[in-house]
Amino acid sequence: MSDSDDDMPLAQRTHKPAAEGSDDEDDRPLAHRQFTHKPSANGNTAAAAPIGTTTSTAVSVSRPATADATDLNGWDSSSSDDIPLAQRKKALVAQKSQATQPKGQKAKPVAKDIANREGKRKRQDEAPKGRQAPSKKTKALDDAPPRKKRVANPASQGAKEEDKEIKWEKLRHAGVLFPPEYVRLPSNVKMLYDGQPVDLTEEQEEVAQMFAIMKETDYMRKQLFLDNFWNDFKKVLGKDHVIKGLKKCDFTPMYDHAMAEREKKKALSKEEKLAIKQKKEADEAKFKYAQVDGRTEQVGNFRVEPPGLFRGRGEHPRMGKVKSRIYPRDITINIGMEEPIPEHPYPGQQWKEVRHDKTVTWLAFWKEPIVRRTSSMCGWLPNSTFKSDSGLGQNHVDDIRKMYEKDWDSKDTQRQQMGCALYFIDQLALRAGHEKDEDEADTVGCCTLKVENVECMPGDHIKFDFLGKDSIRYENEVVVHPKVYALIKKFCQHSANNKPKKPEDQLFETMDATDLNKTLKDLMDGLSVKVFRTYNASITLDRLLWEPSDSEVIDAKKADYDRANKEVAILCNHQRAVPKGHAGQMEKLSERMHKLNEELLELQHELKASEKGKAYGDKKRRDPERVHAAIDAKKAVIAKAEINARVKDDLKTVALGTSKINYLDPRITVAWCKRNEVPMEKIFNKTLVTKFFWAMDVDPDFKF
DNA sequence: AATTTAGACTCAGAAAGTTGGGA
DNA sequence: CTCCCAACTTTCTGAGTCTAAAT
Structure with a gap:
């Protein structure tokens, strides 16, 4: 095993300041990697620059952050010089909203106190509840997504619910498939x-x-x-x-x-296995599809979870609890009014409820017995357009950036914190971070960061270290804007009302994810924290894929793509455990390489012999030309194997799938495939091709 | 009126299952 | 050709986000 950084889960890599001089891309801080082009493209990297500032060759649509690094404040308005005028027309949003800001009105009456949480995450201050909503959507954002179809919903109880979106008119399905009943052990097996x-x-x-x-x-x-x-x-x-x-x-x-x-x-024999499989398929067939307004839609999940022990991810407070069996009496069914009510194998029992709610997409749901907050749903597969095509475009982003930059200079702590949080969300693609109860895993997101999760290092470096969603560790050291650095340092030391903070106190104690989302929503309909994650993922991929490449063979091109995909996965902190057997597999590959190289050597000897008109070894003499051809072929095989081995090792701790499925606008990928003459199937598997069918006829010059 | 809670999605990685390509 | 193993897919089960409704 090599001892390079690559052998660690990515979150654990330590990031040396580039000043220490490593040129190895993998040694640079994540944030630099995210925003920096290949070193070869532009020589040195902007080691000491603030987040997002790089020396890249600017693609005109790239985020201002990728503009020239001369200005250490990659954010101030001068950066918009890189934006075509046409895109700048909407620069007023921030100012506008701030003009209406009623400064420091009455003190907000303390906290959403979650009192008995051992003093943890409490908003312990009386900071004014800052930002008032700018009254309406600003005009700047009027190219936001089109209004959704909203129709009165007579089907639901009462007049209250009249204004919800109708998701279907006709809905027919077979309900859910229950897990097999428990089969008793033979009488001789006892604990x-x-x-x-x-x-x-x-x-x-x-x-x-x-x-x-x-x-x-x-x-x-x-x-x-x-x-x-x-x-x-x-x-x-x-x-x-x-x-x-x-x-x-x-x-x-x-x-x-x-x-x-x-x-x-x-x-079991092949035949027996096959028979079992066929039986299973026959049993499941009727559940697999639902009829939605005459279309046949695949049902995403129709299986009721079997009982078992709750595991949870990370140090979950409820691990080991018994997750009991779910029966029809626990399940609510949603189905078209005229359709037959699904059957179930428990005579004498009734579904908990049968609804005909046209405003939702689920077919059935039940409450999770352990984590009662959540429920499991069976619904049809979403296959429509890219969810995150939120309408957030470069110009909006620029406006929002200007807005939060301004907040750094605000006198109001809450606005300062809001500004910093947005900066992190925008630059590091952090999740929002909602409040959690103590019977949930203790993980955090941007708004729930604690003082102990950030460390201010010299040189405007901030080191993040926390457990995020699924208890996956996020560890990243980045260089931030000096103003942000100063603010974060302050937030670590004392709260808005000047009380000293403890390590387990909230970093941003004056605001939470809801406040943040409210602010964003006021700026633009449909905007929320998670939109930034998606937006930044897609724009990053787009930028990387437009970079020139000299790869010629398909495998090399695919490797280029994977590299770009990897950048995005790192940005989103999509990690995986090193697959078991990885080391062994790598060893095999290197053995194979060794063998191939020896064969190449043999061929080269043969060529020499052949050129002298001799046979080589005990083989018959071949024409030099034929040997040449064999050598070239061998070299190609070697190159391919080399690429594959490198990619494999490169990706061992990175999960590409999540971003590919959920974050990256497929049109970017399809367009790239077209430009580079790479077959779609190399990048998207069959399922994905189906899921993204709507993106397939995109223009090759499509830019996100 | 501010919080809390419910509800409806949307995203997550590991494990299990399947396939297919090369020795 | 066929068998084996790695690669790819699907399943499994959780865990977030975010809006609306209820207190």
């Missing part, structure tokens, strides 16, 4: 308590079995998991059960049995 076999009821056995199969996972070493499980298991066991605690429980017989069953299944 042991204190060495003695224990008889369990069916219900108890099912729960025990859930635990048994986790024997070899490292959940067994997590006390919280064990405690949570025991609490629930205890309830199922009832009072005065022989089993008094987990310590003396031995689930080995159950585990072994489960493993044996698994092996048995694997060992």
